Amino acid sequence: CLVAALPASAQSSLSMYGLVDMSVGSFKNPGADATKGVVSGNMTTSYFGLKGSEDLGGGLTASFAIESFMRSDTGAAGRFNGDTFWARSSWVGLSTPSLGALNIGRNTTSLFVNTLLFNAFGDSFGFSPSIRHTFTSGTVTGDTGWSDSIKYSSPKFGGLSFTAHVAAGEANGGKNGGLSALYFGGPLALGFAWQSVSKGDTVDNTKAWQLGGSYALGDAKLFAQYGNVDNDATGNGYDITGLGTSVKFGAGSLLAQWGRISPDTGAKRTTFSLGYDYFVSKRTDLYAVYMSDKLSGLSSGTSYAVGIRHRF
C-alpha cells in the first residue's frame, strides 16, 4: 500500500493524479427519448494519469505523461468501446524555459484547449455547448487528441504563447496540422486556433478555426467564441458561436453558456446550459446543471443532472 503526500523533488518527480466525475440525472438529445441514470464524466471526463519530469541540467527538462479516460459508472476504460487505453495523453518530450516544449506521441489538440478555455462549462462533454458543438455534433473530425503527433508549445512572450502541432498520416490518410496562439493580459484573455484534419482513411477531411476570448469583470467572467468548420468530404460548412458567463454567487459560481451551430446546409442547433458549481474544497465540487438543446425540426432536448467531481 503506497501512500504519499510529499513535495516534488527538485531533481525529478513522478506523480499520479486524476478525477472522478459522477452525476445523476436525465438526458435527452433532440429527437430522442430521455434516459434517466447515473453517468460518468458529464462535467469533466473521468480519468487517471501518471506524469513525471527529470531535470537534465542547463535548463533542459525531460517529461512524459500517460493519461487514461474512465467511464466510472460502469468501470470501463476509455471514453467508448474501442478507445485506446491512454487516449487522454501519451507523450514524452523535452523543454527549456527559453525555447519551449516539444512533445511526441499522442497530444491534445490546441483547438480543444481553445474551446475549453473560452466557455463557462470548460471541458464538459455533457453540458458545454461549445465543446458539444465543436466535438460531438458532426462538425470537427479527428478527435481532441492526435496520435502519431509532434507538438511544439512556445514559452510565454509577455502574455503571448503559441503552439504548432503535426500528426503523421502513416499510410492512413494524410497529415493533420494545427496552429494556435494564446494571450493573457490582466482581465483579458484571447485565443485563436486553426487546424486541418486529413489523417484517417475513414475520417472526413475538415478545416477549422476558432477565435475565443474572456474578460474578468468584478465577480463575473464573460466568454465569447466564434469559429468555422469546413468539411471537404460533404462540402458542408458550419459557423459555431458561443456566449457565456460565470458569476461568483455564495460559495460557488453560477454558470451560463449559450451556443449555436449554423450550417450552410441543414438544421441550426441551439444549446443553452445553466448551472451552479459549489466548490467544497479546491479538489471537490458539487454541481447542478440544466441544459436545453434544440435542433430545428426535432423535439427539444432537455437534460439535467446533479453531480460530484473529485480530483486526486
Place this chain on the structure above:
Amino acid sequence: CLVAALPASAQSSLSMYGLVDMSVGSFKNPGADATKGVVSGNMTTSYFGLKGSEDLGGGLTASFAIESFMRSDTGAAGRFNGDTFWARSSWVGLSTPSLGALNIGRNTTSLFVNTLLFNAFGDSFGFSPSIRHTFTSGTVTGDTGWSDSIKYSSPKFGGLSFTAHVAAGEANGGKNGGLSALYFGGPLALGFAWQSVSKGDTVDNTKAWQLGGSYALGDAKLFAQYGNVDNDATGNGYDITGLGTSVKFGAGSLLAQWGRISPDTGAKRTTFSLGYDYFVSKRTDLYAVYMSDKLSGLSSGTSYAVGIRHRF
C-alpha cells in the same frame, strides 16, 4: 521510479494496493474433464487498486476508489474477456462519521459481502462453496458489483450497520435494489442481505435473500449461511445452505466449508472444501486446498491446488 512506505497524511491520502494470488493444481467441474495448470485468483481474485480520501472539514470526507481485476496467469485484465477494466470498484462519494457514506458509480453488492463474511473460504471463487453456489452456479444474476449505482452505508449503531443500494436501469432492463444489515457483537456476527436484479436486457430477473452468521469459540470460528434465490424468467428457485469452520492449527488455520444448492427443479449440488492456510506474514500466505463438487447425475468434480497470495 516511485517508492514509498509512509503514513497517510491526516488531510488527504492516495494509496495504491492490490493482491496477486497464483496457484498450481488440478481443476475438475462435475461432468467435465480435469485440467491441470497454473491459475490466478483461486483464493482471492487478483487485483490492483487506487483509492484516496480528502478531509473536507466539519467531519465531511470525499473518497474515491478504482480497482481492476487481473488474471495474473496470463497477464489479462479483468475476470474474463469483455469485463470492464475497473470492474472491482469505481466510485466517488461523500461520508461523515454520523451520517454514513454515499458512493456513486460501480459498487460491490452487499449480497457478495454477506456471502464472503460468513464462510470459511471468504471471497474465494475457486474454492468457497458459498461464493460458487451464489455467484457462479446459475442462481443469482447481475454480478457482484453493480454499474450505474448509488450505495448508502450507514455508520455503526453499537454493532449494527446497514446498507441500501440502487442501480439505474438506463433503458436496459429495470432497476436493481438491495438492502442489508450487519451485526458484530463479541464472538457473534450476524448478517442479512436482500436484493432484486432487473437491470440488463439479457439478464434474468432474480430476487435473493441470505442470512449468515459466525461465532468465535476459542481457536475455532463457526460459519452458517442460508438463503434463497428466485429466478423470475425460468420460474425456478434455489435454496442455498452453507456450514463451515476455521480452526487455528500450528502457524496457520484449517478451513472446512460445506454447501448445498437445492433447486425447486433440477439436480442438487453439494460442494465440500478443505484447506490449510499458512500466513508467512500479514501480507503473504501459502495455501493448500482440496474441493469435492457433486452435481446429481454427473461425474464428481475433484480439485486441488497449492498456492501463494501476496498483498501489496
Place this chain on the structure above:
Amino acid sequence: CLVAALPASAQSSLSMYGLVDMSVGSFKNPGADATKGVVSGNMTTSYFGLKGSEDLGGGLTASFAIESFMRSDTGAAGRFNGDTFWARSSWVGLSTPSLGALNIGRNTTSLFVNTLLFNAFGDSFGFSPSIRHTFTSGTVTGDTGWSDSIKYSSPKFGGLSFTAHVAAGEANGGKNGGLSALYFGGPLALGFAWQSVSKGDTVDNTKAWQLGGSYALGDAKLFAQYGNVDNDATGNGYDITGLGTSVKFGAGSLLAQWGRISPDTGAKRTTFSLGYDYFVSKRTDLYAVYMSDKLSGLSSGTSYAVGIRHRF
C-alpha cells in the same frame, strides 16, 4: 496527486516505473513500401510497471511485478490489438539469497534475456537484428513471455547462474520448457539458452538454442551470438548468427550489429544496424539509427529513425 522520490524501506517496498520510447523515421521491410511516421518503442518497447517486495524474515522475500506494454504513439495498451494488458510481466514469487527465486505467473523467457544481453541494440524490436531474427521473423514461436508458467532463477555461484522455466499447456497444446545459464567474469560474459515450445493449439512447436557472449575491450564491447531454431510443424530449421559492437564515442556510444538467418529451406535474411546513442542522463537518451534489412529475392528494407527514450 502522488509525488515521491524516496529510498525504499528495508522492510517492504512498492515502486512504479517504466519507459517511454518515441521516434520519428521511415520504416521499410524487405519487399514492402516505406512508411514515414511517429513510432513507439523502436529501441525499447514502451511500458509501465508496478513491483514490490516484502521481507518475510529469515532471508525469505515475497515479490511481485505487473508490467504493461504501451504503444505510446496512439495511446494503445499492449504491443498489438489483443495483447493482454499485463503481458510484459505478471508474477508473484518467493526468494532467498542462497536458494534463488521461484516466480509463478507470466514470466519473461530466458531465450529473450539471452538475446538482448548479447547484441549491441539490446531489446530493440525496431533495430536489433538479433531480436528481430529470433522473435519477429517467423523462427521462434511462443512469445517472449510465457503465461501459466513457473520460473526458477538460481543465485550466483561465483559469476555463474542458471534458470529453469516451465509453462503449463492447460488443455491448449503441450507444455513449454526452458533452461539457461549465464556467466559474468571480468570483461567476459557468456550465456546459453534452450527452449521447447508446445503450448498453444495454433502455435507451431519449436525447439531453439542460443549461445551468446560479450567481451569488454577498453572503450569497446564486442558481441557474438549463434543459435538454431527447429520448427516441428514445418520441418524447417534456422541458423541465426549475430556479431556486433558498441564503442564509447564522445558523450554517447556508437552501436553496430550484423545478423543473418540461414534457413534450411528458403531465403537468407541479412540485417545490419548502425546507431548512435547519446545519454543526456542515466534516465534519458537520444538516438539515431539506420538499418538495412535484406531478404534474398525481395527489394531491400531500409529504415532510419531519430528518437528519445525516457525512463521513470
